[in-house]
Amino acid sequence: xxxxxxxxxxxxxxxxxxxxxxTPAPATRATTSTTWTERTVEAITRRLSSTxxxxxxxxxxxxxxxxxxxxxxxxxxxxxxxxxxxxxxxxNECNQGWSAFCATINDGxxxxxxxxxxxxxxxxxxxxxxxxxxxxxxxxxxSPGASCSCRCANGDCDRRRVCCNNFRYGQCNTQVRGTTExxxxxxxxxxxxxxxNCTTTSATSNGTRTHWSSRLPSRTDPTPITVTWLELGxxxxxxxxxxxxxxxxxxxxxxxxxxxxxxxxxxxxxxYVTGPHGDAYVDRSGAEGPLGYPVRDTTGNPRAVxxxxxxxxxxxxxxxxxxxGIDDYYRAWGEQSGWMGAPTDHAGPLPGPWRxxxxxxxxxxxxxxxxxxxxxxxxxxxxDPDGVWPKTAVARRTAGDNRWDTAAAVSQETHPSGAxxxxxxxxxxxxxxxxxxxAAAHLDAPILFVRQGSIPxxxxxxxxxxxxxxxxxxxxxxxxxxxxxxxxxxLAPSVERWADRRRIITAVEVSxxxxxxxxxxxxxxxxxxxxxxxxxxxxxxLSAPTLIxxxxxxxxxxxxxxxxxxxxxxxxxxxxxxxxxxVVVDLEDxxxxxxxxxxxxxxxxxxxxxxxxxSARIVVTEGDAFSNLVSAASxxxxxxxxxxxxxxxxxxNPTDQKILWRRPDIIKIVGHDRSVSHGVGEALKGxxxx
Amino acid sequence: MQVDEAGGVVMPVTHVxxxxxxxxxxxxxSQAVETMAPGDNLVALVEYGPAEVDTPLFERRGVPRxxxxxxxxxxxxxRTLPDQVGYQEFATEAGRAFCLYVVLAGRQAIGRxxxxxxxxxxxxxxxxx
Numbered sequence: 001x002x003x004x005x006x007x008x009x010x011x012x013x014x015x016x017x018x019x020x021x022x023t024p025a026p027a028t029r030a031t032t033s034t035t036w037t038e039r040t041v042e043a044i045t046r047r048l049s050s051t052x053x054x055x056x057x058x059x060x061x062x063x064x065x066x067x068x069x070x071x072x073x074x075x076x077x078x079x080x081x082x083x084x085x086x087x088x089x090x091x092n093e094c095n096q097g098w099s100a101f102c103a104t105i106n107d108g109x110x111x112x113x114x115x116x117x118x119x120x121x122x123x124x125x126x127x128x129x130x131x132x133x134x135x136x137x138x139x140x141x142x143s144p145g146a147s148c149s150c151r152c153a154n155g156d157c158d159r160r161r162v163c164c165n166n167f168r169y170g171q172c173n174t175q176v177r178g179t180t181e182x183x184x185x186x187x188x189x190x191x192x193x194x195x196x197n198c199t200t201t202s203a204t205s206n207g208t209r210t211h212w213s214s215r216l217p218s219r220t221d222p223t224p225i226t227v228t229w230l231e232l233g234x235x236x237x238x239x240x241x242x243x244x245x246x247x248x249x250x251x252x253x254x255x256x257x258x259x260x261x262x263x264x265x266x267x268x269x270x271x272y273v274t275g276p277h278g279d280a281y282v283d284r285s286g287a288e289g290p291l292g293y294p295v296r297d298t299t300g301n302p303r304a305v306x307x308x309x310x311x312x313x314x315x316x317x318x319x320x321x322x323x324x325g326i327d328d329y330y331r332a333w334g335e336q337s338g339w340m341g342a343p344t345d346h347a348g349p350l351p352g353p354w355r356x357x358x359x360x361x362x363x364x365x366x367x368x369x370x371x372x373x374x375x376x377x378x379x380x381x382x383x384d385p386d387g388v389w390p391k392t393a394v395a396r397r398t399a400g401d402n403r404w405d406t407a408a409a410v411s412q413e414t415h416p417s418g419a420x421x422x423x424x425x426x427x428x429x430x431x432x433x434x435x436x437x438x439a440a441a442h443l444d445a446p447i448l449f450v451r452q453g454s455i456p457x458x459x460x461x462x463x464x465x466x467x468x469x470x471x472x473x474x475x476x477x478x479x480x481x482x483x484x485x486x487x488x489x490x491l492a493p494s495v496e497r498w499a500d501r502r503r504i505i506t507a508v509e510v511s512x513x514x515x516x517x518x519x520x521x522x523x524x525x526x527x528x529x530x531x532x533x534x535x536x537x538x539x540x541x542l543s544a545p546t547l548i549x550x551x552x553x554x555x556x557x558x559x560x561x562x563x564x565x566x567x568x569x570x571x572x573x574x575x576x577x578x579x580x581x582x583v584v585v586d587l588e589d590x591x592x593x594x595x596x597x598x599x600x601x602x603x604x605x606x607x608x609x610x611x612x613x614x615s616a617r618i619v620v621t622e623g624d625a626f627s628n629l630v631s632a633a634s635x636x637x638x639x640x641x642x643x644x645x646x647x648x649x650x651x652x653n654p655t656d657q658k659i660l661w662r663r664p665d666i667i668k669i670v671g672h673d674r675s676v677s678h679g680v681g682e683a684l685k686g687x688x689x690x
Numbered sequence: 691m692q693v694d695e696a697g698g699v700v701m702p703v704t705h706v707x708x709x710x711x712x713x714x715x716x717x718x719x720s721q722a723v724e725t726m727a728p729g730d731n732l733v734a735l736v737e738y739g740p741a742e743v744d745t746p747l748f749e750r751r752g753v754p755r756x757x758x759x760x761x762x763x764x765x766x767x768x769r770t771l772p773d774q775v776g777y778q779e780f781a782t783e784a785g786r787a788f789c790l791y792v793v794l795a796g797r798q799a800i801g802r803x804x805x806x807x808x809x810x811x812x813x814x815x816x817x818x819x
Contacts, residue, residue, distance in 0.1 A: 097769035122717070123698065134696060150765075166765040170738065170780055170789055174745035179778055181765070191696045201739040202698030206714070207721035
């Protein structure tokens with residue numbers, strides 16, 4: 001019993017040196033040239049096919065003979081052996097003593113079968129299969145407690161022994177005592193100590209160089225995808241079986257589809273993706289599509305999977321793809337956790353140079369392949385097929401580091417050259433500011449904040465810049481104490497306080513002092529500071545004061561102020577839950593024209609007030625912060641501009657619809673990004689503008 | 691010890707045989723056993739690395755020095771060939787991990803072969819590194 005192998009150190013995977021021109025082309029590469037191997041296969045197949053064969057039989061036989069020539073050309077051509085024997089290498093019969101490959105007995109799976117474990121390994125040096133590096137064989141031995149019986153494998157040509165040889169190489173899983181039978185063996189290119197629970201103690205057996213199985217990939221010139229799949233376990237891998245063949249991807253790589261995912265390979269990078277993300281990757285044409293190649297191995301269903309030119313994202317039960325510039329933008333803005341929310345479909349092409357990805361926020365991430373720019377857009381209806389970006393809103397933020405600073409910033413914007421009159425209000429202890437913005441508009445005055453017991457430096461600096469002749473402090477000592485009131489006297493020649501301990505009467509005081517007369521009055525509920533502020537631009541547009549009332553009835557002092565003003569129309573802002581119909585009847589009984597602007601909530605009421613103020617610019621702020629509302633009103637009454645409310649991290653539907661309808665060219669944001677986030681600021685830039 | 695390109699550590703191996711061994715010999719002599727004739731004996735003492743010392747597989751104290759005929763089995767072979775029997779044991783001795791592997795050819799004279807192997811094993815001295 002002898003072998004004819006060349007010395008181990010010089011042998012190649014094929015067991016012999018082949019002519020340089022005989023190197024077969026990689027299995028996945030189409031080639032138009034006719035190689036030596038191809039010509040030989042053709043000739044031999046014809047010779048062997050002396051009987052008449054159908055086309056399918058001819059192809060099967062040709063493939064088998066091609067494999068035999070590839071792995072053992074000299075042996076196949078000069079020795080009396082079958083093509084199958086050349087595929088499986090030497091010593092492939094049961095009585096020749098070796099153990100079978102797991103792929104042979106395990107339905108193509110290059111994994112240890114159930115009831116066995118990796119028990120040891122050896123290597124074969126300088127193998128073609130592993131790109132010139134060692135190929136490793138890991139024995140799977142019967143697990144203690146499991147059972148199996150000695151038999152011969154019934155592979156196409158691998159008929160070696162199964163569960164017969166009671167032997168162990170001993171470098172893997174040494175926590176398992178004793179020696180059991182070798183069930184089968186698996187093939188790796190990765191060193192076993194990197195692959196599994198094995199040590200580096202090396203054993204070499206180059207005499208087994210030709211051993212192989214017809215259920216393993218071709219032993220010559222495997223692609224990186226083939227090797228990676230092999231090491232994952234072939235059909236026993238998380239990917240399952242390969243569907244079709246490996247195919248060319250973009251930019252010189254390749255990719256393959258599997259039962260449970262896909263794998264891409266380009267340069268030195270080969271990675272796979274499984275599960276729903278794998279399905280989405282295949283759906284987007286894999287490496288032939290916009291996502292490019294996976295950049296790391298992925299199993300399960302993580303929130304996001306990266307590819308070299310895009311990502312796939314989990315969105316509920318779906319997975320959607322964002323690619324290239326679209327994905328860069330989407331990632332920069334926090335992906336599913338950002339203001340745009342999860343994708344709602346794959347990003348895809350639109351007419352012209354456009355690509356766009358939809359998100360749960362109803363914003364699209366739009367990418368222009370002509371100029372490479374990417375922007376958020378609330379609507380894609382206006383995209384020009386010629387690639388000209390549609391006009392969108394300009395969003396500008398007016399804010400400081402704190403409430404006093406933000407008020408000062410608004411003042412600098414509305415009164416860059418100073419002001420004769422300045423309103424000063426408390427910063428929120430008790431709220432007496434309902435009528436102030438309308439009065440400030442009437443008197444052309446900015447509104448600044450003080451603490452109850454001190455004047456913040458930001459406010460003091462701004463008052464000094466404004467250089468007013470008159471400071472009007474609105475609020476009782478609860479808001480502005482005597483000491484602060486006295487300090488204000490150092491900042492202007494005249495200081496006066498307009499206040500009552502009841503806010504309804506404070507509003508009357510503000511109206512009485514600021515307005516000699518008015519045709520219109522805006523009336524809101526005394527408990528809704530928010531509506532008083534967002535309706536202030538309406539009051540300003542009507543040159544009207546803002547008065548407030550209890551829900552159920554109109555106090556005589558308010559009725560008297562309306563009489564004093566000589567008003568003939570009252571605009572009630574708020575639904576009957578905030579200003580009752582009894583108040584309406586009372587006003588009408590006084591001969592006044594009464595109209596109501598309302599909605600089901602403050603948010604929708606605010607949005608409806610918006611309808612009454614025609615402007616191509618709007619002011620946006622967050623609706624819960626007292627100081628932001630006052631500052632927004634102070635800015636909005638100047639022109640006047642309508643105010644709309646947003647949440648810190650989202651744009652509510654009523655606000656969204658109003659902006660879409662109006663298409664403002666400038667949106668002024670009032671408040672720090674702690675109250676109106678950067679994301680909302682970015683979203684506002686995506687609205688179409690007139 | 692040699693470390694190969696990938697990081698595998700080649701540990702010392704001792705092969706003793708009463709027949710000619712080829713120059714190129716793998717650890718467990720899987721090709722050389724093809725040439726064994728009845729009466730040929732092969733002993734391989736393979737050292738493992740520090741990671742294996744005292745692990746459950748290597749928990750036996752001391753490499754066996756005296757084997758019995760009953761210790762051998764035609765199943766206990768890396769490569770099962772006709773008319774051959776084998777023996778394999780893992781052990782720790784002198785703070786070092788070893789595998790003793792013995793192949794005997796020809797069952798007719800196995801008693802004599804075991805005596806010869808024991809004679810060799812009795813001379814074995816393993817010292818701490």
